[in-house]
Amino acid sequence: MAGVLEVRNLTISYSGREEVIKDFNLDIAAGxxxxxxxxxxxxxTTLALALLRLLPGNARLLSGSIRLGERDMLRVAAGTLRQIRGAEASIILQEPALSLNPVMSAGDQIAEVARAHIPGSPRNWRRHAELALAEVGLGDSRFYSAYPHQLSSGQRQRIAIAQALVCKPQFLIADEPTSALDNKTQAEILELFKELRRSRRIALLFITHNPAILAGLVDRLWRMGGNWQAKTAKPLPC
Ligand SMILES: Nc1ncnc2c1ncn2[C@@H]1O[C@H](COP(=O)(O)OP(=O)(O)OP(=O)(O)O)[C@@H](O)[C@H]1O
Ligand SMILES: [Mg+2]
Structure with a gap:
């Protein structure tokens, strides 16, 4: 299978301090x-943000390489990065409230992502958003017009997932997407991820500190070391 992601010897520090990621390597194949x-x-999280070049200004990528599909992520221009994010690779964060706009309806903010990447008309982008909402189990039209504060935390996380998927990226990064949720909602969102994996065959990097939730979701585990000897990161059988 062709590689979707290839990270080599990645080393990152914040504000000139000791490296938080050192010589990190990871490969993910298509699907x-x-x-x-x-x-x-x-x-x-530092790694997840680095993959899409979303690190804050005080972060320094000291060495290494990140290849996403055919692209060298450390060399692409800013305009290309905007095209990549959302269309080729997306990220879902732990707390959906942070990624959603409180003054825009759920459907409109999904349609906004479609508008950024898919040629067409407002009607067309709305249709993409409706389909994405249906795919995450929020097909009822009231969800399209709801504002984030009118939704439960599980529904907000579904909106964030729909936003990440609307342009059909080949690679999805999910950074602890269920740890802010109660147990029942967490189980429902994990089931949704499993369904999406089955229906889309999307490549997934699922970040968590809780291996108990991973059954049936991933092909492989990759561990980042305790007091961060990520040099020793090893693949584990799942
Ligand atoms: N913007 C920042 N400025 C300075 N240091 C930071 C910044 N973001 C993260 N760090 C530091 O980098 C280290 C790694 O943080 P990171 O958020 O990547 O860890 P994590 O594995 O995602 O943790 P968690 O499981 O709690 O989400 C931590 O020591 C953290 O304090
Ligand atoms: Mg984190």
């Missing part, structure tokens, strides 16, 4: 689902 496990603070 493959990999779980990234590791304790709090070991650099999981």
């Amino acid at each position: 493959e689902a990999v779980a990234l496990l590791g304790p709090s603070g070991c650099g999981k």
Whole structure:
């Protein structure tokens, strides 16, 4: 299978301090689902943000390479990065409230993502958003017009997933997408991820500190070390 992601010897630090990620390597094949496990603070979110070049200004990518499909992510221009994000690869964050706009309806903010990447008309983008909402189990039209504060946390996470998927990326990064949810909602969202994996064959990097939730979801586990010896990151059988 062709590689979707190839990370080599990635080293990152914040504000000139000690590296939080050092010599990190990871490969993900097309359609493959990999779980990234590791304790709090070991650099999981840092890695997820780095993959799409979303690190904050005080982060320094000291060495290494990130290849996403055919692209060298450390060399692409800003305009190309905007095209890649959402269309070729998407990220879902732990707390959907952070990624949703509170003053825009759920459907409109999904349609906005479609507008950024898919040629067409407002009607066309709305249709893409409606289909994405239906795919995450929110097909009822009231969800299209709902504002984030009118939705439950599980529904908000579904909106964020629809937003990430609307342009049919080949690779999805999910950074602890269920850890802010109660147990029942977490189980429902995990089931949705499994369904999406079956229906879309999308490559997935699923970040968590809780291996108990991964059964049936991923093909492979990849562990980031405890007090961050990620050099020692090893694939584990799932
Ligand atoms: N913007 C930042 N500025 C400075 N240091 C940061 C910044 N973001 C993260 N860090 C530090 O980098 C280290 C790794 O953080 P990161 O958020 O990547 O860990 P994590 O594995 O995602 O943790 P968690 O499981 O709690 O989400 C931590 O020591 C953290 O304090
Ligand atoms: Mg994190």
